[in-house]
Amino acid sequence: MDTTQTTTAPQADIKQMSSFAEFYPFYLGEHSNLACRRLHFLGSSLGLVCVGFMVATGNPLYLLLGLFCGYACAWIGHFGFEKNKPASFKRPLYSFLGDWVMYKDMWMGKVKVL
Structure with missing residues (x-):
């Protein structure tokens, strides 16, 4: 499946998935x-850097900073550019998992970022 050129999916009831x-x-x-x-x-990368700082320093506030960076970047992307509501509002766990699968797919070249 080529995900480098995605189109907006038709409205679906994601709670029923x-x-x-x-x-x-x-x-x-x-x-x-x-x-x-x-x-x-960017948000996922910053989140991982913050987790690294948390592990290195033992300071759990870095985890909160990582979550803030990740969600802030994602929500700016959705509200400012994509013009839609983040899926995390309706399916937070699937959306969180989707963020990391998409991040992996970006590194693997399956989802275009360049």
Whole structure:
């Protein structure tokens, strides 16, 4: 499946989706804007850096900073560029997992960020 050029998915009732495999194509469709995907990549990267600082220093506040960075970048991408509401409002766990699967797919070249 080529996810480098996604289009906005038709409106679906994501609360009715019974598996992550069913949710993820919808999730990718909600990230069709390149700037939004880049902001997600930045937020996830900053989140990982903060987790590293938390491990290195033992300071749990870095975890909160990492979550803030990740969600702030993602929400700026959605509200400012994608012009949609983040899926995390309706399916927070699937959305959180989707962020990391998409991040991996970006590194693997399956989702375009450049």
